[in-house]
Amino acid sequence: MKPLPLIEVYNCLCDETRLRIVHLLERSPLCVCHLQDILGLSQVAVSKHLAYLRQRDLVQVERQGQWMVYSLPASRPRELDWQLRCLQDCLSTHPIFRTDLRKLKARLAGCCPPASPQKFSAKGK
Amino acid sequence: MKPLPLIEVYNCLCDETRLRIVHLLERSPLCVCHLQDILGLSQVAVSKHLAYLRQRDLVQVERQGQWMVYSLPASRPRELDWQLRCLQDCLSTHPIFRTDLRKLKARLAGCCPPASPQKFSAKGK
């Protein structure tokens, strides 16, 4: 039997890597390789955490060319919404998460590869 | 190395039993046997979940005679506070948690054993 939605959310966020991923995706959709780069983790590790989040509907994916662009779902269930606010409040000063955001900004600035646009408007194809 | 406080909180709440315990303790301090009764779980199971919560400072204990009375800490870290609000919002309509509260009320009403007073004022000793 499927556990409570809130428990699913907690299970997703109780791992540091997944917490960092969600924290990043709240700012911008990102492809796997950008996440990999920002987080400094192996491709497999990132991919598996994304699968975990995906299976529990905490993130959604869209293929853009050869990139898989992950983002938070457009319509966010109440449980997730609470947590996003909580992250803002509790993590914004933490070194790890500050660094992540700094790297994110750098990534998005000099975004040479066509990947992970800030908006999905450009029907990349 | 100790994980982030927020992650500790998530780890505590990502289990249904512990979530129910915290949800109950938010209403009233409780001894182990009352929790055991309300949750309908074995003594060992309850005790171990309480140990888990205790080790991560999500609950505190006070001995009252032969009962160990558990409660949420007086001063609640910000991370926990967010979650308590979230529980209120997301769980209050869920059958399991409604039933728990109903049983809690019953327990506290006909509280024959001297255990788990609503207030700690009565310095039982």
Add this chain to the structure above:
DNA sequence: AGGGAATATACCTCAATGGGTATATAATGC
């Protein structure tokens, strides 16, 4: 002191999970 109630802990087992390596799959560019 001795018995009983309440609670914690030591093991044991099983399932889930996180990380890694190797490999499969899918899209791109030539």
Add this chain to the structure above:
DNA sequence: GCATTATATACCCATTGAGGTATATTCCCT
């Protein structure tokens, strides 16, 4: 079609956690 890039998945291994049984501990009462 083929090599390359991006991503996912299949295993393998080590750790953790949840539940159970048996037992230790602590306190109360007589």
